[in-house]
Amino acid sequence: MAEVTPILAATLETLRHIPTPTLIDALWVMSWPQAQIHGARPLAPGQRMAGRAVTLRFVPHRPDIASDKPKGEGSPEYVAFELCGPDEVLVASAVGPWESIGGDIKFLRLAQRKAGGLVTDGSVRDTAALREYEFPVYSFSTTAKQGPAIQQPWGVNEVITCGGIAVRPGDAVCGDDDAVVVVPRGMVDEVIRIAREREATEEVIKKELARNPGSPGKYYPFNENTKRLYEEYRKRGEA
DSSP: OOOOOOOOHHHHHHHHTSOHHHHHHHHHHTTOOOOBOTTOEESSTTOOEEEEEEEEEEEEOOHHHHHHSOOGGGSHHHHHHTTOOTTEEEEEEOSSTTSBOOOHHHHHHHHHTTOSEEEESSEESOHHHHHHHTSOEEESEEOSOOSTTTEEEEEESSOEEETTEEEOTTOEEEEOSSOEEEEOGGGHHHHHHHHHHHHHHHHHHHHHHHHSOOOGGGTSSOOHHHHHHHHHHHHTTOO
16 A cells, blocks of 8 residues: 555644534545444543544453563553654554553553543543543543453554544544544545535534524535525625
């Protein structure tokens, strides 16, 4: 496959301010499959996140795997942490939604590296400390359980499945109060263009319905009425 240019920091900043439902809608316009990481919920309200994916894959515990896994700083999770910075989001695929992928001591390193976020379809521990670390965290749930008896970190920067969604290293991973959405890195610019168009059109629809209350079905989902309405507002300088 041809090399794809990494997503620029300025582009990530733009994505950070586009609601995840709008990103989903833009991907749908492009006939892209479902892109929301199911089960990843914000640890705290008001989180906004956009970063390049660094992936970490957990596998079920087996004594021989635990024995073969590199130890100490060479352990896969710590290798993945060192790839993270302000424009990267660690995306970790767990073996089950209730299983811990880590807690305060491990994730202190992500805070030190000012990571752009953490996303998992598993659970996290020590949530009081994680909230103080001030990077966005999205997980299926929280837990007091330990992880090593159930799963081991194994693969770094591979294509993984997280919350039923394929994630490739370098994809844009965007989160807000609604969800976490994965935007393929080669599609980011087009998704942003469509998303901006949809946001502008939706603002026009809301203005019109506020002025002339009625069924949203006249304009939403988008149809020929929507196009005419938007053009009218544009000509009046209201769009």
